[in-house]
Amino acid sequence: MIKYLIIGSALYGLIKIFSEILQNRKHLSDDEISEYKYRRRSLSETNQRRITNHIGTCESCRERFTEKMNQ
Numbered sequence: 001m002i003k004y005l006i007i008g009s010a011l012y013g014l015i016k017i018f019s020e021i022l023q024n025r026k027h028l029s030d031d032e033i034s035e036y037k038y039r040r041r042s043l044s045e046t047n048q049r050r051i052t053n054h055i056g057t058c059e060s061c062r063e064r065f066t067e068k069m070n071q
């Protein structure tokens, strides 16, 4: 019985990691970029992390973000 619980929570962890990776690959919307810039505190921790990761790895969203910073 315990075995199934362990397998179950391992699977759940994997699915969570994969869905976070998939979310990270999705480009940021303009709303997300301005929210991140002006109202970062209103975003959930998961969203903040996703946006930070995405800006760190995606050149085109980083450019859009920098453009907004300069506006």
Ligand SMILES: [Zn+2]
Pocket: 026, 027, 028, 054, 058, 059, 060, 061, 062
């Ligand atoms: Zn992007």
